[in-house]
Amino acid sequence: MGAIRDYDQFACHRCGESGHTVRERGRFGLMARYCERCWNTFANEMAEADGATAAPRPAPDPDDVTWIEPPVCPECGALVRVYPTNYDRWVSLAMVELPAKDVPEAFRWRLTRLPDRFPIPNDIVAVRVRGIDPLPSEPVVPAHRMMCVPE
Structure with missing residues (x-):
């Protein structure tokens, strides 16, 4: 798995297939080499487990010079920070940092x-x-989602 095959192609670490969609995935170094289908399955599973199910922020218009406000949570009305994850999904985060002792591990x-x-x-x-x-x-x-209290 992952060995170089004909034409300098890599094999997907999950399904073993090789082809033009197999490439290094993840944002920090090499998470693994996956084909597009396996990467989407893997990243979606991680996102579901981590609660990283936010929609990506729209790309700002380069000609628009107005201030970009943070998005608002539709459930509680609080401001949120939306960031990409290291596995190419998006997560809504609170606007403040807290000591680790005050935040459960899952959040x-x-x-x-x-x-x-x-x-x-x-x-x-x-x-x-x-x-x-x-x-x-x-x-x-x-x-x-840890701090979200619906109105």
Whole structure:
């Protein structure tokens, strides 16, 4: 799996197929090599588990010079920050950082700058905090759904 095949093509880590849609996926280094179909399945599963189901922000018109306001949650009316994740899905985050001790594990996110080698306009992505627990006083950005209280 992932070995170079004929014509310098890689194999998908999930289904083993090779072709023009197989490429490195993810925003930090190499998450894995997936075909388009397997990547969408994998990324959608991660997004569902993480609650990263927000719609992407529309691209601003380059000729429009008006101030861009943050979006508003349709359920509670609070302002939210919408960021892309490291697996190309979008998440709504709270406007404030809180100490990790005040945010349940499932809702902890960090905002991280992308390395300069990625030529995309969004240079900040949201990364779920997992694996190593942060210190209790370390700041994390909670997912908005943790703080959302419908009107």
